[in-house]
Amino acid sequence: MVISPVHYIVAPLAAAFLIPLLNKLYDDAARVVPGIVLGYLVVVSAVLVPQVLHNGPITEIIAGWRPPFGINLVMTPFSAILALLVSFMAFVIWLYGFRFRRTLKGGVVMYYEILQMMMTAGALGIILTGDLFNMFVFVEIAGITAISLAAFYRDRDGAEAGFKYMLLGSLASVFLLLGILLLYTQTHSLNMAQIAERMPAVAQGVKIMALIFLLVSLGIEAEMFPLNSWAPDAYSQAPSPTSAAFAAVLGVAAVYALARVSYTLFDAQSVSMFLMVMGFLTMFFAETAAIAQTDLKRMLAYSSMGQMGLVMVALGIGNETALFGALFLIINHAVIKALLFMTGSYFIYNNNSKRLVALNGIHKRLPYVSFLFSLGALAIIGFPPFSGFWSKFYILSGAAKRELLPLIIGILAITIVEMTYYLRVIGRIYFGKEETEPASHKPSINALVAMTSLAVIIVVLGLYPDLISGYLHKASMFLLDKQAYIQNVLSVK
Amino acid sequence: MLKKIFVLFLLTVTGVALWQSFRHAPFGENRVGDVENPETVSAFYLKHSPETLHTANSVTAIVVNFRGFDTLGEVTVLFLAATGLASILYRRKEDEEEEGGHLPVRVKLKSSTLVRTGAKILFPLILLLGIYVFVHGHLTPGGGFQGGAIIATGFLLMFITYKRFNVNHKIMVWLESLSGLAFVLIGLYGLVAYGSFLQNIPWTGRLNDLISGGLIPLIYIFIGIKVATELTNVLDTLMNTKPRKK
Numbered sequence: 001m002v003i004s005p006v007h008y009i010v011a012p013l014a015a016a017f018l019i020p021l022l023n024k025l026y027d028d029a030a031r032v033v034p035g036i037v038l039g040y041l042v043v044v045s046a047v048l049v050p051q052v053l054h055n056g057p058i059t060e061i062i063a064g065w066r067p068p069f070g071i072n073l074v075m076t077p078f079s080a081i082l083a084l085l086v087s088f089m090a091f092v093i094w095l096y097g098f099r100f101r102r103t104l105k106g107g108v109v110m111y112y113e114i115l116q117m118m119m120t121a122g123a124l125g126i127i128l129t130g131d132l133f134n135m136f137v138f139v140e141i142a143g144i145t146a147i148s149l150a151a152f153y154r155d156r157d158g159a160e161a162g163f164k165y166m167l168l169g170s171l172a173s174v175f176l177l178l179g180i181l182l183l184y185t186q187t188h189s190l191n192m193a194q195i196a197e198r199m200p201a202v203a204q205g206v207k208i209m210a211l212i213f214l215l216v217s218l219g220i221e222a223e224m225f226p227l228n229s230w231a232p233d234a235y236s237q238a239p240s241p242t243s244a245a246f247a248a249v250l251g252v253a254a255v256y257a258l259a260r261v262s263y264t265l266f267d268a269q270s271v272s273m274f275l276m277v278m279g280f281l282t283m284f285f286a287e288t289a290a291i292a293q294t295d296l297k298r299m300l301a302y303s304s305m306g307q308m309g310l311v312m313v314a315l316g317i318g319n320e321t322a323l324f325g326a327l328f329l330i331i332n333h334a335v336i337k338a339l340l341f342m343t344g345s346y347f348i349y350n351n352n353s354k355r356l357v358a359l360n361g362i363h364k365r366l367p368y369v370s371f372l373f374s375l376g377a378l379a380i381i382g383f384p385p386f387s388g389f390w391s392k393f394y395i396l397s398g399a400a401k402r403e404l405l406p407l408i409i410g411i412l413a414i415t416i417v418e419m420t421y422y423l424r425v426i427g428r429i430y431f432g433k434e435e436t437e438p439a440s441h442k443p444s445i446n447a448l449v450a451m452t453s454l455a456v457i458i459v460v461l462g463l464y465p466d467l468i469s470g471y472l473h474k475a476s477m478f479l480l481d482k483q484a485y486i487q488n489v490l491s492v493k
Numbered sequence: 494m495l496k497k498i499f500v501l502f503l504l505t506v507t508g509v510a511l512w513q514s515f516r517h518a519p520f521g522e523n524r525v526g527d528v529e530n531p532e533t534v535s536a537f538y539l540k541h542s543p544e545t546l547h548t549a550n551s552v553t554a555i556v557v558n559f560r561g562f563d564t565l566g567e568v569t570v571l572f573l574a575a576t577g578l579a580s581i582l583y584r585r586k587e588d589e590e591e592e593g594g595h596l597p598v599r600v601k602l603k604s605s606t607l608v609r610t611g612a613k614i615l616f617p618l619i620l621l622l623g624i625y626v627f628v629h630g631h632l633t634p635g636g637g638f639q640g641g642a643i644i645a646t647g648f649l650l651m652f653i654t655y656k657r658f659n660v661n662h663k664i665m666v667w668l669e670s671l672s673g674l675a676f677v678l679i680g681l682y683g684l685v686a687y688g689s690f691l692q693n694i695p696w697t698g699r700l701n702d703l704i705s706g707g708l709i710p711l712i713y714i715f716i717g718i719k720v721a722t723e724l725t726n727v728l729d730t731l732m733n734t735k736p737r738k739k
Contacts, residue, residue, distance in 0.1 A: 006690045009562075010677060013569055017673030020666050062562045064683070064692035069537050071562040111580030118573055125566070137566035144570060148577025162581070185518040188533045209514035 003047045005060045005073045005128055008083060011037050011044075012121035016114050023110050030110035034117040035094045041087035041124070045080075052080040053471055057478075057485075059130065059492045067130065067489050068191035074130035074489055077475040081327070082127050082256050089248035089334050090120040096342050096450035097241035112152065112239070119145040119245060123253035130489055132180050132265075133190045135257065139176060139221065143169045146250055149242045150234040161233035168230045172220040179213030182206055183265075193489035196264050196482060211271070214261050222254035223305045224312065225282035235301030236354065240345030243297060247304050247337035252330055255311050259326075263479055268318045279312030280410055287417045295354045296344050299421065300337065303380065306418065307333045313407070314395045322398025323476035324469070329391035331468075332461075336380045336388060339454040342447065343373040349441050356425060360432025369443060370429050372455050377422040379458045382415060387461035547697040548706040553631045557709045557716075561691045565676060568719055572673065575727050582730055604654050612654040619647030627717030631706045637713040641720025648725045652732050660729060665722050672718040679708055679715075 015037045022029035052058055052075050060073040075083070094116075122142030129135050147169055151162025184190060186206055187198040199207070220227040235243050262271040283306045290302035307329065314326035346369045351358040363370035379386035382393075392415070399407050443451070461467065478484065524533070531537040542554035556564050604612075626633075627640030651658045683692030698705030 004684070006684065010681065010690065013565065014674060014677045016569070016572070017670050017677065021670040024666065060690075062690045063558055063560075064687060064689040065559055069534055070559055108580060108583050111576050111583065114576050115573065115580065118569070133560075134563055134566070137563050137570070140570045141566060141573060144573050144577060148573070148580055151581050154581060182514060182518075185515075188524065188535070190534075203517055206514045206517050209510060 003044050005048065005058060005075045005083075006062065007044050008041060008087070008124045008128055009073075009121060011040055012117050012124075016118055016121075019110060019114055023107075030113045031098060034113050035091070035098065037117060038087060038091040038094050038120065041120075042084075042091050045084040045087050048075060049080045049084045053077055053474060057488045059489050061492060066492055068189050068194040071134050072130045072191070072489065072492070073128045074193075074485070075128060076478050076485065076488075077471070078259075078327070078479045079127045079256065081471060081475050082252055082330070083124055085331055085334055086120060086123050086127065086249050086252050089252075089338055090117075090245065092450045092454060093241050093244050093248065093338060093342075096244070096447050097239075098446045099444045112149075115145045115148050116242060116245065119149065119242075120249050123249045126253040127256050130192050131190055132183065132192055132195065135192075136173070136176050136180060139217075139257070140173060142250060142253060143173065143221070146234070146246065150238050152239055152242070153237060157233070158237045161230075161237035165230040165234045168220050168227065172217040175213045175217035175220075179210045179217060182210040182213065186210075191489070192260070192264060193486045197486050197490070199265065207266070211266055214265075215258075215271070215274070218254060218258045218261060219278070221250070222258050222312070223251070223282070223308045224278055225285050225305075225309070228282070228286075228305050231305055232298050232301045235304065236295060236297035240297075240341055240348070243300075243345075244338040244341040247341065248334035251304065251308060252334055255308065255315075255330055258312070259315055259479060262315065264482055264485055268480075272316050272318050275312050275316030276404075276407065277316075279309045279314075279316055280407065282306070282309030282312060283411070283414050284309075287414050291417060291421045293421075294356055296348060296356055296359070296425075297341070297354055299356065299425070300340055300344060303418070303422075304333070304337055306414070307337070307380070310392075310395065310411070313411070314398065317395070317398045317402055317404065317407075319398050319401055320473075320476055320480060321401055322395055323479060324472055325391050325394030325396075325398055327472050327476055328387075328394060328465075328469075332379070332387050332391050332458075335454050335457050336376050339372060339376040339451060339458070340380065342451050342454070343369045343376065346441070346443055346447075347373070356428065359425065359428045361429070361434030362432075363429050364434065366443075368448075369451070372451050374426045374429065375455055375458065377426055379462070381419050381422055385459075385462045387458050387465070389462060390465045543700055545697070546693060546706055546709065547700045547702075548631045548709055549701050550631055550633065550636075552634070553636050553709060553713065554706070556636065557631075557712050558691070558693055561680070561712070564716070565680065565691070568673065568676065568716060571720065571723050572669075575723050575730070578727060579730050603656070608654055612650050616647050616651055619650065620644055623647065623717070623721065627713055628710070629703070630713040630717075631710045632701065632703070637716030638720050640717040642724060644717075644721035645724035645728060649728055652728060660725060665726060668718055669722040669726070672715040672722070675715045676712060676719070679712055683708075 015033050019030050019033055022033060048058070057077070058075040059067070060075070061067065062071045062073070064070065119142055122138045122145060125138030126135055126142065129138060147162055147165045150165045151158050180190070183195055186202045187195045189195055189198065216227065220230075223231045235246055238246065262268060262275065286302045286305035286309060290299050290306065293299040293302060311326050311329055311333070314322045314329065346366060347359055347362055348354050350362070350366065375386070379388040382388040382391075396408055396411060399411070525535045525539065526533050528536050528539045531540050538555050538559055539551055542548045542551035546554050546558060548554040623640045623644035625640070626635040626643060627637045630636030630640070648660065680691040684690045693707040693709065695707075697707040704710070
């Protein structure tokens, strides 16, 4: 059987249906099978991504009906790179969490593993699909798993996080459906390429309304201000591997959907201002709120929202340099924030407390984990020579090309805010006076491998950004080229 | 008071905006176009479900074949909703067991003889109706989702009538997993044999025959089983009837 993009969806689905059975035969099946599946997806990406980058996009038709009559998956350079990122990060997060949940009893582990794996499948579906309604289905899959995982720890805060997320998540679903409905009444199609082709003929008022529906809906998922009130609770209440996956899997898919809708379905120029303003507001409010946090995971959650805001700003700037920066930042944020959540959760595990005060002097007890956390913190602020520096640099130079001076000053000012709270945490870790008891939980070997490999990626990409910059340029060029996307899909026979 | 006025104002603005955009939607007009020479997606479906797929119910043809990938996703959404529910409610049961393991508090009063006898008679008939609906999904209105839901209502009737009605979990898990897997495997067969996931087999029989439409009725039967077991599981989890752990 030839490897094709549909494997991204089929392999996790088949495994999810099988796991309840396998778990009856073999106790640890629920733990092991997702790893095999996610590892397979990394292999699929390793085969497909070079193909897409060299030979151009792959359009996979499903059920034998060519677009626009059937559903199709489209793997453009842009989505291929993100699919590789998501499957790789999901695999690393699985590796990290492999022994972490030994503390949980019995069948819960099975439910947890299924949900965590299917969140990845949903995210991959959003990234790969070429059909608007199919995207809705995958948003549902990703949303329902994320909501269940946010409420996984069944205490008061967990229930609150799950409930908040459920309210906003259902709103997002309804708005997405209304937006799709409006577009369907006007263009008589659900295929994204065909909708994009017929878009110029749609009445202006309807277009704006549909755009509002889609942006609100995807804005909720992409943590856009003021629709992001679910995020701090969900991030901080979910189990730690899930928090990492929110940033590295779900966030990537949400931003991709936002980019696809604003660049392919609609006109990038018309949403440019909106994305820049909303992105900047998201950044501003999230980063200033992060300073006030006393809880480590909440602080990281606000920082995630801030980074998402910066991605939106970059999508709004919309020239090739800024898009390159945006793609680089999506990759950086996925890797770095996952590392921060992974290391941070070991602090929490050791202190039995999420509070920042408890971090005082923890480097004596967990020297290596503290080192990795500090490395991640410096990278996400954008210190050279770490990879975070390059993404911020390209976004700023993209803004400079459009002569958006106030925006540049704003981003730099917010970076100072970001620096303040991250350096404060590093200060606590290394120079704080220790008050808590000595460590009892050293990181397990698989978690060490996962965290170290992410740290290596951060450093290597920081020193040699040219390793991937050629591919990223290609991907961002392709995102800008709407006609090529339409032609690629509709010319399939 | 001010808050109420503000909410009213917000609702009015939203309402007007919605009306403004949706009044352009030409409800009730024929927008399908010429079915013989299809230009729109809907005309294409209407032409090809009887002609190519030999499926009398074109809604089923769309749901299972043309947009079968969506349906696979929707089945998964249902599966994940059940899984998520189970993961959230799981430990509550465990905690209760630790607290002394009292019995499920599902039904306080014993149902009357009339209800109990009636339920016993109705239960197999409801199951039969459900099975009929999903087996004939490609011929008559209805299908896997509807049939599955009907079967689950049969189980609901038994749950609320009998205090100690338990479903056999082993069979449920097997049916649930295998029916989901069968859907995926049928899809993969299309990928291996004809190069496209979920592609139908060329042999589609005669229009209006029970065995027609190629793999469409088979897929809908599996969807029916999957939906029935899934919804029954949801009811089961909510009603806390899971047998004690070994």
